[in-house]
Amino acid sequence: MADTGRPLTVLYFAWLRERVGTAEEAFSLPPGVATVADLVEHLAVRGPGYAAAFANRRSVRCAVNQEFAPASAALHPGDEVAFFPPVTGG
Amino acid sequence: MADTGRPLTVLYFAWLRERVGTAEEAFSLPPGVATVADLVEHLAVRGPGYAAAFANRRSVRCAVNQEFAPASAALHPGDEVAFFPPVTGG
């Protein structure tokens, strides 16, 4: 854990971005947050925008360091975590 | 059989054309020729070029009036009959 000082970068896309009210934020990995699921619990109580964004967790997808990641994925200082709805490109 | 006077048109494509030595010929439906198979028997003994063209009957395909036709297809005066190898387009 040489790197505990590096902040987590959190990105939001599509309606998650609209509900949260920001596209990107950075903060230190909060105490007790070890996985994506932990981070969602932490964010969901931050305020009404966050609560709305994470209200239906089944509609939220996640990537850690630009790779799709399950709720159980471990988080580390310096990670880039992105939250977004199921993709609709093509 | 009002139309017995109209000649049969016979077309040859690809190596059948090369072996027969002509792309197209016209003649009255010969006596005893009622089907494509009969016509093939009739043509195959017309000369060495024809014999070579029809030597391997499994490699010869036929169309009657611009539609693929089996050896058993009936022929009528005025028909356009085409002989060719299996197709290789696309």
Next chain:
Amino acid sequence: MATVRVQEADFDVSAELAALTAGRTDIGGIGCFVGTVRDAAAGRPIAAMTLEHYPAMTEPAIRRIAGEAAQRWSLLGCTVVHRVGRLEPGAQIVLVLAAAAHRGEALAATNFLIDWLKTRAPFWKREEFADGTGVWVEARETDDAAAARWGGAAA
């Protein structure tokens, strides 16, 4: 509804696409296949390929199958251009375009049409080698198998 042409001239894919989709906003996807002349056949280099066809039969037959494909996959438009004459390696031979509301239909129809063209359209290819000799291409059994997948409509 289908655009079908057999021609010696080359074709421009963007121009054919533009013609197919002009003024339309109900299309969600266009499937496309472009066939090109390879420089070798069974490991032997070829100098050119010459395509012959049966003019009175070709366009009507393609038009009929394109109509069948249009019905079967609810196509909103369809284009088939097939070249004939002498073509050198790298040249475009054939173009299939199939437009539909959704990609599945567009791609399935494209696949069907090129399989059908390979096995049922009256074209014959003659390969020409560097020494001037040539051979007529033999039909591939895998092509017949590909067409047979589609059942009755390909016959």
Next chain:
Amino acid sequence: MATVRVQEADFDVSAELAALTAGRTDIGGIGCFVGTVRDAAAGRPIAAMTLEHYPAMTEPAIRRIAGEAAQRWSLLGCTVVHRVGRLEPGAQIVLVLAAAAHRGEALAATNFLIDWLKTRAPFWKREEFADGTGVWVEARETDDAAAARWGGAAA
């Protein structure tokens, strides 16, 4: 080996084809798919569609899947161009080109890549109606089913 671009600008299919096949004579066929903006969604007319993506993830993810497709179908080349930003009905959204020695591989790879783009590439579409309101498009279950056909490689 794959050409992958995410851009606001439109693309020209003939130009992309020419770039893919330039100087090559070993290609026998190119499969292609062009996605376009439809004028209605679930029966409701749309005025435009806006595509958002995750820049740091999109191109590397597409490049990786294009590499997988290239291996799986022995591709000789592959191009994916995906537009982002505001697009009106009739506009081109996405282009997939897959070149191979034979048509089967080219078309299968094209099909795989567009299925993958629809279900796994980080793009999101927002539909805009004539009155200025809009909705984010919901993922279609049929798209997931289409991608699942391909097994592990699509995940």
